[in-house]
Amino acid sequence: MTTYSATFQAAHADELQRLILRDDGCEHAAYILFNKANINIDPWDRQAHVKYLSAKIVPVPDEQVLEATPNLVSWQTASFIRSLKEAVANDQVLAIIHSHPGGLRSFSRQDDTNEAELVQLAQNRNGPDTPMLSFIMTADKTLTGRIWLSRQYHAPMRLIRTIGESFRLHYASRGFSSTRLAFDRQALAFGKALNEDLSRLRVGVVGCGGTGSAVAMLLPRVGIGHVGLIDNDIVDVTNLNRLHGARQADADAMAPKVQVVARAIAELGLGTRVVYREAWVGDPECYDLLKSCDIIFGCTDDNEGRLFLSRLALFYLIPVIDLGLAIKVTDAGPPAIEALDGRVTVLTPGNACLSCRGVVEAARAAEEAMRRTTPALYEKRKAEAYVFGEGNPNPVVVTFTTELATMAVNEMLQRFNGFRGPHGFRANQLRRFHLMMDAKPGARAAAGCALCDSEGYWGRGDMKPFLDRTS
Structure with missing residues (x-):
């Protein structure tokens, strides 16, 4: 059928x-x-x-x-x-x-x-x-x-x-469903209709690390009925302080992050149906899951993945809520915080894409693609100093990744419910945690941008090659 x-x-x-x-x-x-x-x-x-x-x-x-x-x-x-x-x-x-x-x-x-x-x-x-x-x-x-x-x-x-x-x-039954007891208090705040809508949604989470796992654990708690997880990484001991649902036994077993987060959601007992793909977001095995989604949270930290999701949002009219956390510290010991910024960006037709916002770099995305598809060539280029290579690991703290996840899920609720009022929508929100300040950086489409300076790809749907990507 x-x-x-x-x-x-x-x-x-x-x-x-x-x-x-x-x-x-x-x-x-x-x-x-x-x-x-x-x-x-x-x-x-x-x-x-x-x-x-x-x-x-x-x-x-x-x-x-x-x-x-x-x-x-x-x-x-x-x-x-x-x-x-x-x-x-x-x-x-x-x-x-x-x-x-x-x-x-x-x-x-x-x-x-x-x-x-x-x-x-x-x-x-x-x-x-x-x-x-x-x-x-x-x-x-x-x-x-x-x-x-x-x-x-x-x-x-x-x-x-x-x-x-x-x-x-x-949908035909909107306004006629009963509210489940687990979400009764939420209905008292936002009304029954929002609970009905959320229970029908198919929501994807791309990247199940510190930020993605926090988003994934919030979604069933607000009543999302269907969650899809995509990640190709495994749990290691350095993840345990921020990956929601992870245990020492998962690190010992090198368990896939998607399996760990899916298990944690199931254990909540809130009725959310979870599916997952242990793969990179652009792999063909993810296409059906991605296209089935009504909303996607982009919690990946790679440029190539973000570029892929930017195109998907416009081709398939699937809003992508992209999250990013940047912590910059001094070289002194102990280090001092120079910047601690969280960003939530909503990608829909009419909003500037991540490239035009300066969030992703095409050169870095190409290097990441090389590392993923031809690792031997990537290592050779890195040795010859033609690519940046991997530096020291980025600093990260669970309280900030979790707060960033909450900002993103609240933005989703605003889009459905408007609880912040008619002027409460944030296409791009920046939270400077260390300064206790919020900002709304604006951006315009760069002249000639094929994604957001033209409507040619908006709602384009299926085509070959997928998303008109040649690589």
Whole structure:
């Protein structure tokens, strides 16, 4: 069985609201072109899944509207045919969306009849396997969706996401679930709806060291229902003071970090389903897990991994919350703190990428790739002083990695709940622990940046090579 979901870029959702939620109280319609993300096996439910990613909004011309009332909208099919041509030319899927200004969140019998005729037209023109998506938007901006696979059969959207400064989920049972006793106190603070949303989320954690393990242990405690862990490192004795869930026996056994953190989450007994991959984030065995995620926390400390996640965030409209901790000390004994900075950066369409923020360096990323894929060549280059090589280990303290993890998870909660108010979103937050100061460093896309100075990759979805990476 295959399940389906859709993700809207916030700018597209806003454009749709302007087009179809008008002040006249009548139904209106528009088209959406979607790219695809095919997931062979969702690691949590073991089913195939297809995500549809919004790429373009196409208005229905007013002059082609035949009738618009509070309960009906009909229009000529000329614009539908043009949009079908565009969809097949770009390997995209066409959707229709119309408003229900009266608030009805389900499709009407008239919708069923009209849409069956449109999908038949689409399959006559573009081929018998052509799917068509359809959506309803109500006055409160709630979305309902389905996919037509034939004139006789349609399947519901498991989830619809709107991703921008805030994150919003739409699903059929929202508002009707009961709160589990373990999260009752949280519902008293934030309301029941947030608990419902968090329980549905699939959240990835890339990097299970001091920061990543702290994030991973916080997620089930706020009610995240599905957690995916990615890391290819093992536990050693130097990790034990900061890797949440690790024991001396894990260091003795050189246990994989993902297994240790997964075990610790399971032992909480909060019902969170955990899957993991003992691999580097860019390995193909991680693709299905990554694409299945609704949000990813980037807790890796390598430039190459961060560049990979920066691309993934935009290609697949999966918000990445990237964390970094830098501690700089003097050479004196005992050392003195010169800088102790924690950073939380949210990567979504419209925000500057990590390269434009100066967080990652392409040259270092290339060296890390060389060390990972051709270690013998890397060692030769290092001996010849063509690469930087490894220096002394970076200083790290568990209280700061844990506080940084809390900052990141709180940013996720703000995106869903807005508890800090409408101006409380932080695309980039810097905490200077040693100075007890917070800052919000801004950044703009560098001219010509293929990721954040152009919309070409936003919601691009599947392509070969993966993420348009040539190495």
